Amino acid sequence: MLVTPEQLKRFGIxxxxxxxxxxxxxxxxxVVNFEQNSIxxxxxxxxxxxxxxxxxxxxxxxxxxGIGEEALSILNEGAYFGExxxxxxxxxxxxxxxxxxxxxxxxYREDFIDMLQSDRDLAYFVMWALLKTLSQRLRETNEKxxxxxxxxxxx
Numbered sequence: 001m002l003v004t005p006e007q008l009k010r011f012g013i014x015x016x017x018x019x020x021x022x023x024x025x026x027x028x029x030x031v032v033n034f035e036q037n038s039i040x041x042x043x044x045x046x047x048x049x050x051x052x053x054x055x056x057x058x059x060x061x062x063x064x065x066g067i068g069e070e071a072l073s074i075l076n077e078g079a080y081f082g083e084x085x086x087x088x089x090x091x092x093x094x095x096x097x098x099x100x101x102x103x104x105x106x107x108y109r110e111d112f113i114d115m116l117q118s119d120r121d122l123a124y125f126v127m128w129a130l131l132k133t134l135s136q137r138l139r140e141t142n143e144k145x146x147x148x149x150x151x152x153x154x155x
Contacts (some may be wrong), residue, residue: 003029003105010078011052012110012133017125024115024122034098043095047085049108053077056102061095074099083130085109 003026005019014022031054034040034139043062051058058075072094075081081096086109116123 002026011080011086012107013080013083014128021121021125024119027110028107032104032106034102034104036098036101040096040098043093044091047082047090047092049106050080050082050086052080052105054103054105055101058102059097059099061097063095068070070079083133086112087130
């Protein structure tokens with residue numbers, strides 16, 4: 001199944017990119033399906049691709065020794081995750097699990113980096129979107145930490 005620029009524009013990372021500039025990205029996208037409760041990737045595994053949720057929901061979790069799974073968030077259609085692996089080659093910081101049956105768009109880091117290096121216009125749009133996403137997620141994390149310390153009597 002080929003993905004169109006219009007389908008990719010549903011995702012924040014690609015929403016502001018003109019279709020003609022976005023067209024080469026469609027060649028990098030692989031469509032993958034996961035059944036409910038299937039592990040998409042584990043915390044600590046190689047971060048070599050990102051995912052966009054076409055259909056279904058994905059649960060981002062940490063597994064805590066002696067406690068079990070702690071869900072950090074439930075992501076819905078139109079969300080994307082694993083984008084940190086496009087920037088660095090570090091291990092995954094959490095586990096991603098199919099919360100429902102899912103259809104995901106998968107983009108490998110190596111392919112994506114090669115394309116960005118050859119297309120400066122695309123690189124500008126994508127990197128700006130990634131910066132916005134990472135900034136937003138950092139703010140959310142800061143608020144969660146603040147709430148945690150408030151509950152613990154630290155603030």
